[in-house]
Amino acid sequence: MTMLGPLGFTAPWLLLGLLALPVLWIILRAVPPAPIRRMFPGVVLLLGLKDEEQVTDRTPWWLLLMRMLAVAAVIIGLAGPLLNPQEQSGAEAGSGPLLVVMDASWSSASDWRQRQDALDTLLARAEREARPVALLRLTAPEEPQFQAAGVLQSRLTGILPEPWQPDAERVERAIEMLPEQDFDSYWMSDGLARDSRAPLLAALESRGDVTVFESPRAHYTLAPARFEDGHVRLSLHRLRPGPEAEVTIAGHGLDPAGNPAVLVRNPVIFEQSATDAELELNLPAELRARITRFEIEGARSAGAVTLPDDSLRRREVALIAGNENREGLELLSPLHFLDRALEPTADLLDGTLEEVLPANPDVIVLADVATLSPGEEAGVLEWLESGGTLLRFAGPRLAASDVSRSEEDPLMPVRLRAGGRSVGGAMSWGEPKSLAPFAEESPFFGLDIPDDVTVTSQVMAQPDPTLASRVIAQLTDGTPMVTRKRVGQGQIVLFHVTANAEWSSLPLSGLFVQMLERLAVSSMPAAPAPEDLEGTIWQPLRVLDAFGRVGDAGNLPGVEGEALLSAALGPDLMPGLYQGEDRSLARNVVSAESVFEPAAWPERISVEGLSRPAETPLAGWLLAGAIALLLADVIASLALSGRLGGARPRAGTAAILAVLALSLTPVPSSAQESTDSTRTSPGDEAAAMLAASEVTLAHVLTGDRQLDDLAQAGLRGLSEILFFRTSVEPADPMGVDLETDELAFFPMLYWPVTAGQPVPSDAAYAKLNDYLRSGGMILFDTRDSDVASFGASSTEGRKLQELAAPLDIPPLEPIPQDHVLTRTFYLLQDFPGRYASRDVWVEAAAPDAELIEGMPFRNLNDNVTPVVIGGNDWAAAWAMDERGNPLVRIGSGFAGERQREIAYRFGVNLVMHVLTGNYKSDQVHVPALLDRLGQ
16 A cells, blocks of 8 residues: 555546546547537638638637646546555554454443444454454354455344353363464454453564554443442443543333333542542332443443342332222231331332332232232232232131132132131131141241230132142141242232231230241341352343343343352353342342453553544545546536537436425314214313313213213213212213223212113223222113113123123122211212112121111221212213203103102212211211201
8 A cells, every 4th residue: 555645546547547637638628519500501602701810720728727637636546645644553554454453342342333333433444454353252262264364344234242241261261272373363342351361462462463452432331230229329430530421321111101211310429530439329119120221322332331230229019909998997007017017118109000010029918908900910920920929818708708618719728618717706617716836848947936826717728739738838727828829930828817807816015027028028138158049050041142131031041049159150141140040140240249351451552543534545535536537527628519508407406496385385183083083082171181180980882872972961960969969079070991990089970871882892801990999989870770770681791790800899789778978968778870779789787787776877898988889870860961851851840850859869879978987877877867867
């Protein structure tokens, strides 16, 4: 290559063609453009005249200069000019074989694109000089084979770094693979100091010159996150001291909707000349549980990413009860004692199953939850497979349900008998039972059992071949007290008693807290020692590549516990998150003990970096310029000879203006306005704000336009009655789509049942179950009391059974005469609508509900009934038009209007029951009620 200032030429002998330019100038100057010849008869009149203006017989100078520049550009372009040609020295200056050695570790990933560009330039130069090239990656050494540089250049996109460093064993294997012949070496270093560099450098120097390529860019690493004193602490390191610098730490995870998002972002300052920096984050427990990785933004290296595991945080426990509306009676709440037991040692999550599952809690507690929707069940099973713990407690709902009766429920450890067992009352089988000593294979083995821990009621397990292996605690009479089943990497544990003190005194004792700790519900896992992992196999869940990207582990094999903490990273032990039997461990490329120093090379070694300008070939640009000049020459020659002109340019200009005019023509909108301007939906933001700020009644959209309009009119009529007769001032009612709309805004849903309406999706059932558990109520109306009683004797009744099967509905009974619905606002004995059947069903009273002497009614349950079921077509009886006139005729004469009035009163009682609960059951209301009843 010949150098000429900032230019270099790969074929300098072609520049001799420039010597011919003067001769070409003379030839082109002597040959003017050919004139146009036209035959004109009148030319005879011009014979003998002398033309004072002479036409030149030479080419114009500017056209000649254009042609000369075009020829010069062709000659220089063919000479192979290069801008900023690299000065060759060391291994690059040779002419023999060239070996490219690449560390190819995660430390090289942050500027891998620039490394590929530098390697591409090196291979292009080797291709021009016909030097054979071979490649040796130290992170995955394979025997190098010398081949044409162009072949290796075509495979550059497939050459990637690995998420580990070349350890001594791999470097020793690479030395053994070196060819015996002489060759020069070009070592692309990752910049980190390692003891294994010296023997490899000596082996390479023994075969030829060595040149080192090393990036001078700042290099940052991030140590694993630590949880100390309630804070998350992160340690950062940069390879070389430098001026003050600021980097940003980002915490990635899943938002409440389950979508990947940046959950926290915080700057970190490296002081001048400092190589270390610390960051302390005060994160709420729920946010901390959602974070799946911390990274240094912009670093693009596995060393700048750390994956947190169980050692980062306390256990995340989600508490969910079948019905949490206890109206301030905390000691009766199914979650009260769990709150007190877990609050000091665990982070408690509030919300519905649909909300807490994306946060991936460690434990989900279901207290007396009998039924889950198919969507909730699928989500919980998937969570269990990945290592979650489902802790279930029994209760009246579970005992009265059909869950896990004939077949074992996927979310129950055993099959259950119907009804449960009472062992401590007047109708019991005997005295309260105590706990038997725990067996050796039980996780509770060794715990002392207090004498005052007794059980008065429990749900009974059905005898099965697998029952004995799943019992981890039992009573003195041998009946199971706690059972457990493994599901994938997770487990399901069932306490056969309630989580409060209704069925046993266990929640009142310290044994309850110890049992939760043994089940890893409330304990925070500590970092294990290598000997603690002997004999275990850990399955990779997510792994890191060299660029810090997190991917699914796929079919990667499990790793032995001894190797997980101590073995070097490599193809058999990728950096990532690993799942064990009851916890997860993260193996990051940077550990708390890692120390990184910059590589130091001997003075005899030439070290290059990324700071030099890139070598740019100019041949293409020059040849393109020559073609452009020649095209301009053709146009100029046509213009000089008079062959270029006419009206076509104007036509072309007119065409361009026409196209621009068409592009600016406004396109009429094809959007159609909604034809339904009367029905409001909470999907609209303004409507959602209104529903959240006012009492709003809602009905479920069935797809039957006539029925939906009638339901809207019925709730509008009921809202008018509430406005004029009570202190409740409802807003306009709304229709809700179970698939898309939020239900939490509404105290009550009116659901008219038709035989042909579609069954909601699993996601909709999950929302409905959350709505019922959080205190909402659904009024199911089959509208068939004129032809059938409540049940499956009509198509609507059978459809109701299909719709209600996935819902977590407690046991039901016909509404008793002393139910609070009979006296919430009006004193009622019947609950008619368009039809007058009394078959209305509500949540069944507790088995121990008794009539107290001197009281006109029993002390029934403490909660609002989550469902009311009937077939009286209440919406038709309530329906009013905009002027307040009834829309549907009921009966005839005074009797019909009286029935409509009682229907209004039932609607008022229903809404007041939802809004105020069972306050009419309190003793303070007894005198007024007795007076109204005439007693």
